[in-house]
Amino acid sequence: MSTSRLRRALGALLALGLTGGAVPAASAGAAGTAGSSDSQWTDSSGLPTDAHGHHPDGVTVPPTAGEATAAVTSTAAAWSLLGPPGGDIYDTAVSTVDPKIVLAGYAPGGSLNGGLYRSGDGGTTWSEVPALHGRSVFAIEFAAGGTAYAGTQDSVWRSNDGGLTWVASNLNIGLNDQVLSIAVDPVNPSVLWAGIGNALGSQKVNVMRSADGGTTWTNRTPPMGAAQSGRAVAIDPNDPNTVIVAFDAGQVWVTRDSGVSWTNRSAGLPASPLFDIGYDGTRLLVGGGQLFNNQYLGLYQSTDLGVTWTPLHNSSWPIPVVHGIAVDPHDPDTILVTTAGTGVHRTTDGGATWEIGVGGTSALSGRSIHFVPGNSREVFLGSDTRAVFRSTDGGASFVQSSNGIAEIDLRSVHVNPRDPDEIAIAFQGQNTGGVYSTVDGGANWKLEPVPPTRYGAVRFAPDGTLYALSTGPSTVAQEGLYRRGGDGSWSVLGPDQGSYYESDLTTILFSRTNPDLILLTGADFGYAGNEATIWRTLDRGQTWAKVYEGPSGQAALDIEIVENGADEEMIATINDRSGAYASSVLRSEDGGTSWFTSMIGLSGRYMNPYLCVSSHDPYVVYLAAWLTFSSTGVYRSLDGGVTWESTGWTSNGGVADLACDPADGRTVYMSLSADPRVVRSVDAGTTFAPFESGIEGVRQPRTLAFAGASRLLLATAKGSYATNLDRDVITVGASVRRNRGQLVVDLTWQGATSADVDIYRDGTLVGTVPNGGAHTDPIGVHGRGTVTYQVCRADSSTCSAKTTVAYGGPPA
Template structure:
């Protein structure tokens, strides 16, 4: 059977991703915004994040590329000591796979759209294929717009214009643009050379190193579930022009899941397949081991399982993995990737788990090698040198996994939620994708220093998903933090001991279903009352020790389109005790005015989308805001709503926002009409309660904004992202502008404390401990201005010309007055910092504005 479908210039016929038009809107907002506050990265980096794909550049030693699933593509040229993002200016930022051309490693083919199918609102789609000819400095789009999720990219070993792409396609809906695509002219045109159906995409493609015309590809029936009878293996012997299904001997039926492939470097007919077998003799995959390795010695005409013992490296999430590689020098030596990494030296007959000692670039208490393996590389010139990517980041070993260096120095944390405590200074708590719940300081991240963040552990394997953290409003030493599906723990920070307080379904006489991220809260009115949302809302009156059901089943209301799994958002009004709202994953919205005694359906007028954020107003008890996400259903529309009557009627707040997914909406604690919305790429602000919106700040990376909190004393706006860590911006300059109502002239705005190094500090050549001085000013029109610092005698100490934009501007000065040089071997004062004292800040534009300040140590 030959499955081939050819279409020259194929990408021109594909519909454009909606992310492209929303990106153009995003750029317009970026250009037009008058709110030019500077976002400050807080990291953290200690716990790292999921790496979907990576490449080691053998032609340029020390150059490595890391693709974080939701955190863009990063590059190092100094063997991992420092990294920079190189794909932040494009329409998508998610990573599927990418490849360096072996004949010229400055050529990169990049496939967007991550492939780990997770229904958590954060499996980010892409906008097709891109190419760089200069090592990632510049990019051009190559089409395949409707691919959305690209699983594998392979480039010919000698001709960099021949490239193959395995397209997984849409994750949550059908689409015809799936399968294998080939370009013979560097991506100018594409041929759709392998297509099965609109539910089955291509997961992997490998080229025989000894014969580039021999290719093997796996297809995966990934919709509507994660397995199906159409999954399987295909082969081409004519450079990908035609394909034939060749998977005899691999188990047939609906249990066929994701398949990874590896081919011998010496023998093009020797090929391995690692399959996620979802239904083995009717048994649960986790009980009998879903992972199976098959070997063909006749070019895929026949296959045979290599091992008699069950391979227990997969679990109920086995479709996340299925990658397998073979050593370049010994084709009996293979590595298979699942929850754990395993190694075989006898062609897959026996396997041993690879663990090893883990050392971290920055301090980290995690001891074992992180779970959930995504990709592995074996140095073709030295088989002892391997690199590994998993949910915990990037690891390198020079002794085949006996020891590892963990490169935990990139701020790409995938956060679900954040909480701020009431300490001085305040700390931030956040739950991350498979990297636990962490907490740390609100200070700027310095890439040369330990970030100071710590773990609240979730599991003993260096990770586990941290979800939501709650701090007791009365006893700040008591906190609650959770893993997936309602697994809440109560912790005493004084002792460090924690206790599981997840409800027991049997005791309550109901079957409880939960979302992966299950909402819960502690009442601000009674710190002993804990509420948790599943398919029912349950309540504890003794901090989680005992529970009772306080709602009917909230997953259905008679409308089959809105039938849901469980409650996805649950909150209480800050103004009225017992006034609560519960939202579900299909747009059901319920309210109760009396602590759960009666519930009313308030979902009329809302889309069938995932209710991700509910914000009852701090100003009016009948006012409530909603953010809903459709990304789990391949719906990228912007769903923000407001109700002034407790949910009886809803008004869309999309306004002039870009057409992209919204995750969170929050009120400002000082100005009633000011709202903040977190979208797919940025934070937006409205000063008229949602009628119009502007992009807030500059320097924010392209990333999904998962949560927003305002710290009431410092007026810091703190934002978590799913893929680029945590950022903050201080709102005091904004508040000063809002107080003025309208500003038609240049204005210098408030300065915070300016702290300098004490004169007696010996290590003044370093500025690790200094916080930058933030200078804020308003311009009624764009112009070039000068900022001057004068001492008490009005002598100029420092000056800087700035191209100011219309509106609110900021410049963050590092307090370095000048750099000094000397040929002396023990010369000390290389950098001269601003000393303590009294100064005048000048803004020189059409006129000169001055503000006095004091620098203290």
């Protein structure tokens, strides 16, 4: 990334760092007073988090280290998108001249590296607009003549052809030119207004006006003192000199002379973030608030341009947090609002009464909502994680309309070991998420009826039962492990440490031999502390014991069982989150009751260590970890984690997951934060080659999973991907002859690509030999009989068909 682009990216992160006045994130382990409004920690994803697990609006982690792409040559993998559709859609807009043209702005978590999607069939299908790829789009407006404007992380962009092509405007305010809101003058479409992000106070220009369609801009920022992000702009339809702007610190400012002078009309409103405005020339509506630290606001109205305010929300609202407002173009008493996690609320009597979570939206977190211009029936809703929803009956019902939007932020993927076509994925947004499943290999996806919290992991038990880890917020549902029952319903298993968000869990592990044994890794959180933890249940989740609690500032990241049938030997990795790269490996020899460090042969500096165990030898364990912020190294143990040795291989980018091939004991796959996004080793981790054709540059690769032995899956921040694994097809021939009185069998084979092959005689390994295509086996027997051979890739279950030859008589 160039210096200018890096500075722009950092500036954008600052501009979007909305915390609504909360204190900066506390250091690891710091705690506030229980129940205080400014308590704040940092969770396993690196985000500021309050005591209940809420993330603030607009705050996300920066792009993963090494995100810049490089030219590589990939091996045989051919990855394809698997789904499901989704993404964080911050705004939608329908063309004023062609209702079939719809635009949807994508901003992952309200931050960088988003883009724009376009539909030419009324929202049925979508495709990404290349011109805005990598630029988050926060606001979209169509002028009366069909010209489209987009507020992005990098200025205002204009399209004259319905969103197909775009050109950028130059705001001339420096690198921090993130545009969070746009309004077009309804009388003169050449007049535009834009709200600008404040870059954590470093950008003092927060409101701008253009009189020539965006060619030139002038500063029209109110005299607020401290810089504030302009989150919403509204223009009086009867007097375009009257403009209202709402800011993220809860202020509303009004001008009657196109920004020459301003009046603060914030008195009577809570000092919580504002996100949207609606104004029809008589009634002014503002909505806002955020879950983080209970900074509630809801929906307010004013009939005197903000001199006085009256709340329109009431006690029927579960949570008074509003992100978007839409007023029926033909009935001002019908108002729709999008909320944080409780769906769309609707009133048809001007706010006297409300319908809550209408049209099946009760679990949605909406970001924007708009009626199609001039149409009281058609409504578009932009949502966190699940992209676009559409209503054709004025909001009475909504259906997802996201086909083609491949931006859902997946954290985990797993496959039923009893059915390779049954797949589950865990996804999350800022304060919402869920679990999808498919039983046809990804052709069709079903949203599981789990509580709408963030989910960090999914995993099928050996018996096919599906489990998922919820990572809050605890105000929605208890964090911890959830299990799907036989009737499709879900129940929480724990562990439960209290009413706050107190268990930040990351990994689920089942025993292959004992269905009652389940292990979880992670860390305590918030008021429970900040120590690495390993939890164990011996009764399928009825009761839990914290069998390990480590130092503060660390988290248990990964865990494996040495599957020798005893469930006694276990290995876990501890990730140091302080930045000191002081991670470690633990072992247990008593079924997880006690743990001790096992670091012989390991470097003293690494972080984010991941494990996998060879499918052919439970004592062969691989470990990959970040050696620096942009490089990964690989270690190998031949004794179940007692001692370790470096394989000598290092990479660009940090490891995101490690997976051992279920059919080949010497093949290992790794996902990385930089290109190549996936690499493969066929020599037990000594070397790795790119394995990423089709996913070059994909954002944030995460977990890997095998669908049987023939398909590999990858979860990313742009959905799930799959590739078929081409296995060797080995053919073998055998003939018997005598050599100096002894019987020998001459074997020949083709199709094996490994360096060595294993020779099996009557089911017993008789030797591992170089893959030269021929081998002579002295069987040293007398009389008559038969002998059966197989040739396999070394340390693999990829084998030829069995070939039987007879000796001492006619050929078999």
